[in-house]
Amino acid sequence: GDSVTQMEGPVTLSEEAFLTINCTYTATGYPSLFWYVQYPGEGLQLLLKATKADDKGSNKGFEATYRKETTSFHLEKGSVQVSDSAVYFCALSTGGSYIPTFGRGTSLIVHP
Amino acid sequence: DTGVSQDPRHKITKRGQNVTFRCDPISEHNRLYWYRQTLGQGPEFLTYFQNEAQLEKSRLLSDRFSAERPKGSFSTLEIQRTEQGDSAMYLCASSLNPSGAIYEQYFGPGTRLTVT
Numbered sequence A: 001g002d003s004v005t006q007m008e009g010p011v012t013l014s015e016e017a018f019l020t021i022n023c024t025y026t027a028t029g030y031p032s033l034f035w036y037v038q039y040p041g042e043g044l045q046l047l048l049k050a051t052k053a054d055d056k057g058s059n060k061g062f063e064a065t066y067r068k069e070t071t072s073f074h075l076e077k078g079s080v081q082v083s084d085s086a087v088y089f090c091a092l093s094t095g096g097s098y099i100p101t102f103g104r105g106t107s108l109i110v111h112p
Numbered sequence B: 001d002t003g004v005s006q007d008p009r010h011k012i013t014k015r016g017q018n019v020t021f022r023c024d025p026i027s028e029h030n031r032l033y034w035y036r037q038t039l040g041q042g043p044e045f046l047t048y049f050q051n052e053a054q055l056e057k058s059r060l061l062s063d064r065f066s067a068e069r070p071k072g073s074f075s076t077l078e079i080q081r082t083e084q085g086d087s088a089m090y091l092c093a094s095s096l097n098p099s100g101a102i103y104e105q106y107f108g109p110g111t112r113l114t115v116t
Helices: none
Strands: A003-006 A011-014 A019-021 A023-026 A032-038 A044-050 A056-059 A062-065 A075-077 A086-093 A106-111 B005-007 B010-013 B019-024 B031-037 B044-050 B053-056 B065-068 B075-079 B088-095 B111-115
Touching: A003 A086, A011 A019, A019 A106, A023 A032, A023 A086, A032 A062, A044 A062, B005 B088, B010 B019, B019 B088, B019 B111, B031 B075, B044 B065, B075 B088
Parallel strands: A011 A106, B010 B111
Antiparallel strands: A003 A023, A019 A075, A032 A044, A032 A086, A044 A056, A056 A062, A062 A075, A086 A106, B005 B019, B019 B075, B031 B044, B031 B088, B044 B053, B065 B075, B088 B111
C-alpha cells in the first residue's frame, strides 16, 4: 500500500537558518504530493502541493520539488522564522477520491 | 466563510459509554472527511462523504464507529462502547471536489477524546 516516511523530529533551528525536512514515499499509482502544516492549537493547513514529476510547489517561502526518480518531496526554506514553529506533515494521494496518506509529522522548533 | 468547525473540542468519557462528535464543513463544500490522529502520528483516514452519500467506510476502525451526513451539510461521528484505545484526536475536513479534480482539504481544529 501507499506510505510516507518523514525524518524524525524535533528539528531545532535558530532563526534565519536553512531548513530541510526529508520526505520519501511509496505509492502504487502516480501520486500527488502535499505538505501540510499544523500550528499549535490549530487544524492542519495545506502548505504546498505538486501533482506531477519535477513540479515545484511553493508557498510562504517554503518549497518542495516532486522527484519521481528518488520518490522524494523534501521541504525546504532558506531562512526560518520563529513563527514557522509547527508540525509539518508530508502526504500523498492517488486516484480520484483524494484520500491522502500522511507521514508521522516532523516538529520544527525555531529559536530567536 | 467561517471555516470547518467541530464540537465539542474536548470530550472525556468513561469506558463503555457512547460518544458523538459533530462537524460543520465550509458551507459550499460537497466532500467531508473524518480522520483519527494519535500522538506522534499523522492523520489516519476513517471515512468520507460526497454530499450525503458515504463513499468509503471500509477504513472505519471497527463496527463501533459510524458516521452520518443526513442532509449533505453537517456530519456526526459516533463511537459506541468506547475503549481506552479510542483516545485520540478526531479531525474533520471538507473540500469542494468537481469530478476528476484534486482539491485542497480544509481541516477543523479537531475533537480530543479521552476515554478513562
